[in-house]
Amino acid sequence: MFLGIDCGTQGTKALLLDADSGQVLGEGAAAHDLIGGAPGRREQDPAQWLNACEQATRQALRAAGATGTAVRGIGVSGQQHGLVLLDAQGALLRPAKLWCDTESADENARLLEHLGGPRGSLERLGVAIAPGYTVSKLLWTRERHPEVFARIAHLLLPHDYINHWLTGRACSEYGDASGTGYFDVRRRCWDTALLRHIDPSGRLQAALPQLLEAHQPAGRLLPAVATRLGLPAGTLVASGGGDNMLGAIGTGNIRPGVITMSLGTSGTLYAYSDQPAVSPLPEVASFCSSSGGWLSLICTMNLTNANAAVRDLLALDLASFNGLLAQAPIGAGGMLMLPFLNGERVPALPQANASLLGLTSDNLTRANLCRAVVEGTTFGLRYGLDLLREGGLNSQGIRLIGGGAKNPLWRQMVADITDTPVICTRHGEAAALGAAIQAAWCLARQSDPSASLATLCERCVSLDPDSAVSPIAAHVAAYAPVYGRYREQLHALYGPAPSP
Numbered sequence: 001m002f003l004g005i006d007c008g009t010q011g012t013k014a015l016l017l018d019a020d021s022g023q024v025l026g027e028g029a030a031a032h033d034l035i036g037g038a039p040g041r042r043e044q045d046p047a048q049w050l051n052a053c054e055q056a057t058r059q060a061l062r063a064a065g066a067t068g069t070a071v072r073g074i075g076v077s078g079q080q081h082g083l084v085l086l087d088a089q090g091a092l093l094r095p096a097k098l099w100c101d102t103e104s105a106d107e108n109a110r111l112l113e114h115l116g117g118p119r120g121s122l123e124r125l126g127v128a129i130a131p132g133y134t135v136s137k138l139l140w141t142r143e144r145h146p147e148v149f150a151r152i153a154h155l156l157l158p159h160d161y162i163n164h165w166l167t168g169r170a171c172s173e174y175g176d177a178s179g180t181g182y183f184d185v186r187r188r189c190w191d192t193a194l195l196r197h198i199d200p201s202g203r204l205q206a207a208l209p210q211l212l213e214a215h216q217p218a219g220r221l222l223p224a225v226a227t228r229l230g231l232p233a234g235t236l237v238a239s240g241g242g243d244n245m246l247g248a249i250g251t252g253n254i255r256p257g258v259i260t261m262s263l264g265t266s267g268t269l270y271a272y273s274d275q276p277a278v279s280p281l282p283e284v285a286s287f288c289s290s291s292g293g294w295l296s297l298i299c300t301m302n303l304t305n306a307n308a309a310v311r312d313l314l315a316l317d318l319a320s321f322n323g324l325l326a327q328a329p330i331g332a333g334g335m336l337m338l339p340f341l342n343g344e345r346v347p348a349l350p351q352a353n354a355s356l357l358g359l360t361s362d363n364l365t366r367a368n369l370c371r372a373v374v375e376g377t378t379f380g381l382r383y384g385l386d387l388l389r390e391g392g393l394n395s396q397g398i399r400l401i402g403g404g405a406k407n408p409l410w411r412q413m414v415a416d417i418t419d420t421p422v423i424c425t426r427h428g429e430a431a432a433l434g435a436a437i438q439a440a441w442c443l444a445r446q447s448d449p450s451a452s453l454a455t456l457c458e459r460c461v462s463l464d465p466d467s468a469v470s471p472i473a474a475h476v477a478a479y480a481p482v483y484g485r486y487r488e489q490l491h492a493l494y495g496p497a498p499s500p
Contacts, residue, residue: 004436028059078159126185167219250434263404
C-alpha cells in the first residue's frame with residue numbers, strides 16, 4: 001500500500017492505495033482552523049497540519065483494516081504558496097501565511113515594480129507574481145516582523161514542512177517551488193538574485209531547501225514520527241508537491257490534451273505541457289508539474305468559500321442550499337454576484353471586494369442569492385478557461401474534482417457555462433490519490449529508472465461515467481448574455497480586462 005496525504009486549506013485528507021489493483025482501500029480526514037484578523041490575513045498554525053496528518057492517517061489505516069507495516073511509501077500534497085519559517089533548531093517562527101492571504105498585496109506591488117511589471121516578471125520568472133505567491137510574504141515578514149526575519153534558517157512551503165517533519169530533510173520539488181515567485185520556471189532553478197533584493201545579506205538564499213526532481217525521494221520516515229503515525233520507520237517518503245500538481249497526477253493529467261478543474265476552497269484549471277509554454281497573460285501561471293513537465297494554470301480565490309459565506313448568512317445546511325439553488329432560474333432573476341470576498345487572482349483584482357448587482361424587490365429571494373453566488377464563482381472559472389484557450393489550449397472535455405464536483409447541478413452548470421462536456425474521476429480526492437501514485441512511482445524508480453508514471457495512472461485513475469454531463473444547448477444560449485454581463489460589470493467597476 002501507498003499513503004497519500006493532502007494538506008489543504010480546510011483540512012488534511014489521507015488515503016491508502018493498492019498500487020497493484022488501483023483500488024483505494026481506506027481514507028481519513030481532519031479539519032484545520034484559519035487565523036484571520038487584519039484585512040486580507042489568512043494564516044494557519046502548521047502544528048495543526050501535523051496533528052491532522054496523524055489523525056487522517058490512523059483513520060485511513062482503520063478504514064482499510066490494515067496495519068501500517070503494509071505501507072511501502074508516502075507522498076505528500078500541500079496547499080501551494082504558503083510561507084513556513086523555521087529557525088536553526090527547526091522550530092516554527094510564526095504562523096504560516098497561506099495562498100489566500102492578501103495582506104502582502106502592497107509588498108507584492110513593489111516587488112512587481114522591481115521586476116518591471118507583469119511583463120518583466122513573466123520574462124524573468126515565467127510567472128507574473130501575485131499577492132498569494134510566497135515571495136511577497138517574505139518582504140512582508142521583513143518589514144512587519146524583523147525579529148522573526150532575523151532568525152530565519154529554513155524557508156519552506158507547506159508540503160516541504162510536512163516532508164521535513166517526516167524525514168528531517170529540508171527539500172522542495174520543482175512543481176511546488178515554481179509557485180513561490182522566486183523560482184525560474186523555464187530554467188527550473190531558484191532566482192537567488194530576487195531573494196538578495198529582499199535581503200542583500202544572502203541569508204534567504206542560505207535558507208532555501210534542496211530542489212528535487214518529481215521521482216526523487218525526500219528521504220525516509222523518522223522513527224519518532226513513524227511511531228506517531230503507526231507506520232514502519234524508514235518508509236520511503238516521495239518528493240510530493242503542490243496540491244494542483246498532485247491533483248494533475250490524480251486525474252491522469254500528465255499528457256497534453258487533458259484539462260482538470262477543481263471546485264474546492266479555490267477554483268483551479270490546469271493542463272499539462274511538455275514545454276514551458278509561458279503565457280503572455282499575467283493571470284495564467286506556467287508552473288512546473290510534479291511529473292516532469294509543466295502545467296498552465298489559473299486559480300480563482302473564491303469558490304466554495306464564497307458559497308459557504310452565503311450558506312452561513314442564510315443559516316442553511318448544504319441540502320437546503322442545493323434545494324434553493326435548483327429552484328432559481330439561470331441568471332438568478334437578474335441578480336449578479338462578483339464574489340470577490342478575498343480579493344481575486346483571476347481576474348487579477350487582489351484589492352477587489354464582492355459586489356451584488358441588479359437587486360429588485362422582485363428578485364431578492366434566498367433562491368436567487370444562492371444561484372447568484374454559484375454562478376458568479378463559476379463565471380470566474382469560465383473567465384480563466386477563456387484565457388487558457390486564448391493561449392492555445394485544446395481540450396474536448398473537463399475532468400472535475402473537489403468537493404463541489406459531488407453536486408450534480410453544479411456539474412451541469414459548469415458544462416453549460418463553459419460549453420464543454422464534464423466528467424468526474426471515480427475518486428474525488430485527486431491530490432491525495434496523486435500523492436500516493438507518485439510515491440509508488442518514486443519507489444519503483446529506485447530499482448527501475450524506466451518505471452512509468454503513465455502506467456500507474458492508467459491503473460489507478462479512472463473516470464466515472466455516471467457523473468458525465470454534456471452542455472445543454474438551451475442552457476448555453478441562456479448563459480451567454482449573463483456571462484457577458486459579468487464581464488461588462490468587471491469592466492465597469494475595475495477597468496479594461498484582457499479579451500479572450
